[in-house]
Amino acid sequence: MFFPSAQRKDQTREGLKKKWARWRDIIYVQPIEEIRAYYGEKVALYFAWLGWYTIMLLYAAVVGLIVFFYGFVHFDNSQISQEICTANNTLMCPLCDQNCPYWPLSDTCTYAKVTHLFDNEGTVFFAMFMAVWATVFLELWKRARANTVSGWNLYNWDEDEEELALELINDPECTIKKHEHSYWRFMAVLLGAAVVIAVLIGIAQALVIYRVVVTVSFMRSSWEFLREHANTAAVMSGAVLHYLTIVIMTKVNRVIAGYLCNLEKPRTFTERENSFTTKVFTFQFVTHFSSLFYVAFFLGRYFSYKWRLMKDRRCRVHGEDGSEDSAAECWRTNYRLGAVHVFSLFDEFLEMVIQYSFTTIFVAAFPLAPVLAFLNNVLEIRLDAIKMTRLQRRFVPRKANDIGIWLQVLEAVGVLAVITNGLVIAVTSDFIPRLIYLYVYGPCANGNTEGINCLSGYVDSSLSVFYTKDFEDLTQVSRSLYTNVTECRYRDYRSAADYSFSTQFWHIFAARLGFLIVFEHVAVCIKFVAAWFVPDIPQRVENYNLDMKKQHLLEELSMMPEESDEYHKEGSPNSYRDFLMDDRMIERSTEV
Incomplete structure (x- = not known):
């Protein structure tokens, strides 16, 4: 591809610094055409996609805020929170079997109120909305992409064909690489990827076990402050370890993905790029999945460049002021900028797609995720612009008419988000147990709803009784506050006689399974209808x-x-x- 050296002033690095890489332009539309003229279509499409993603996040953020404020309005009016906050006489069983005390249920009053902010009646609606939003976002992006690349006369452009043409231009007698497929090589790559994923899952499980073990150890500590804040200390130390794991495994994942990619022996650069992208994203997805706040606020925020490079150094080309030294100094300055390589843009895409995964997959558990993602992206666009125009050398311009394999990755994440949100609502949250109590076991089950809260008594029904005489012989309970305790409560649905599952448990289990099936089928159907209703290409x-x-x-x-x-x-x-x-x-x- 030929890029003319004579460009308009607004299509140069200095022009982009003035028009794009400034914080004062944060609310303005990006100059995609100027970005394309200087960096090429591939970089321009990345920023076009990022801008479109940010605009669509605004709608999801507004709905998420509505759901959050709905929970906030009922912050103090929740019947469940009121019952927990007044349960001073309800003793809960010790959290460990060695020197852990009984504790009143009212200690979790604040936690119960905060939980209601996110786990309320609007969560189900928001999860369904995000399933539709993810589909509409991708379908509208396909339309926007078609409009953009059609204006560039690249709609029917074929990267493989151009790569082959370049090979023939360089060497008309070159041997064309034929399509090959080795099942043994494929199985070796698949086995290697499976081993890496298993190791990453094992590391995540080890961190969970670490938290449990450390929490118990801190609770047994002779230091009173550490005992009182055992859970917080365990969470903080676990977060540090998780951060170190992410930093280390990010580098390891890229090396392993590169090795597996070479083992596949891809025929073209496009095949190599797609293979490398899929593997690294899969490994990083597993590594980062429990790190929502890290991805939203810290990933990609550290630059290994000195502050002096942030200064706006203006260079003039030779002939503008008649000085060759000025042009030479400009070239030397640009050479001292951070180096870029063929996969530099890949890192930017990876960061945003990982963020998109958390925004859609965890939305049922955290409705404010789209809000945080939107605020992050507003800053991300200008940070990337500043980084590219002031801190890095110029990318080698490359043609492109789409975002490549990333579109398939985003579609796969959208399907996974439907499954995950259904599991969060059906299995993790209290949405189904509340419904079962409301219509089967609660005071309104017989149809009488006058002058009574239908969730009255829900907390007591969700706690089972454990008799202290049934503790194992090795169990040692700290009795510093409570003595002569004959029974305690724990969260489950079991019979007090033989500790077997109660009838209410099986009702809840069946309802959860039924809700999961219905929710996912309805959400998937809505996704397909939305995809069919919105054509990929404008007329x-x-x-x-x-x-x-x-x-x-x-x-x-x-x-x-x-x-x-x-x-x-x-x-x-x-x-x-x-x-x-x-x-x-x-x-x-x-x-x-």
């Missing part, structure tokens, strides 16, 4: 491409040689071109 673009095809076909037909006179017969077409363009032949073939 204007389709008609434009149709006109271009007609024009190209006419040009090709006009260059075809006329057939010899021997071909001409009475009633026959005068030429092969006439034969192709004869409407009667077209109608006749249609009738047949």
Whole structure:
């Protein structure tokens, strides 16, 4: 691809610094055409996608705030929170079997109120909304992409064809790489990827076990402050370990993905890029999945460049001020900027797609995720602009007419988000137990709803009784505050006689399974309907491409040689071109 050296001032690095890489322009639309003129279509499409993603996040953020404020309005009015906050006489069983005390249920009053902010009646609606939002976002992006690349005359551009053409231009006698497929090589790569994923899952499980063990150890500590804040200390130390794991495994994942990619022996650069992208994203997805706040606020925020590079150093090309030293100094300054490579843009995409995964997958547990993602992206666009124009060398411009394999990754994340949100609502939250109590076991189950809260008594029904005489012999309970305790409560649905599951447990279990099946089927159906309802390509673009095809076909037909006179017969077409363009032949073939 040829990029002219003579560009308009607003299409140079200095022009982009003034028009794009400034905080004062944070609310303005990005100059995509100028970005394309300087960095090429691939970088321009990344920023076009990022801008579109940020705009669509605004709608999800508004709905998420509505759900959050709905819980906030009922912050103090929740019947469940009120019952927990007044349960001073309800003793809960110790959290460990060695020197852990009984504790009143009212100690979790604040936690119960905060939980209601996110786990309320609006959560189910918001999860369904986000399933539709993810589909509409991708479908509208396909339309926006079609509009953009059609204006660049790249809609039907084929990267593999251009790569082959470049090889033939460099060496007309070159040997073309044939398509090959080795099942043994495929199985080796698949096995290697499975081993890496298993190791990453094992590390995550080890961190969970670490938290449990450390919490118990801190609770047994002789230091009173550490005992009182055992859980907080365990969470903080676990977060530090998780951060170190992410930093280390991010580097390891890239090395392993590169090795597996080489083992596959991809035929073209596009195949190599797609293979590398899929593997690294999969490994990073597993590594980061429990790190929502890390991804939202810290990932990609650290630059290994000195502050002095943030200064706006203006360079003039040779001839503008008549000094060769000025141009040479400009070149030296640009050379000292951070190096870029062919996968530099990959890192930016990876960060945003990981964030998109958390925004959609965890939305049922954290409705404010779209809000945080939106605020992050508003800053991310300008940070990336500043980084590219002031801290890094210029990317090698590359053609592109889409975001590549990332679109398939986003679609897969959308399907996974439906499954995960259904599991969060059905299995993790109290939404289903509350419904079962409301319509089967609660005071309103018989239809009488006058002067009574239908969730009255829910907390007591969700706690089972454990008799202290049934403690194991090795169990040592701290009795510093409570003595002569004969029973305590724990969160479950079990019979006090033999500790077997109660009838209420099986009702809840069946309802959870039924809700999960219905929710996911309805959400998937809505996704498919939304995908069908929103065409991928606007009619204007389709008609434009149709006109271009007609024009190209006419040009090709006009260059075809006329057939010899021997071909001409009475009633026959005068030429092969006439034969192709004869409407009667077209109608006749249609009738047949």
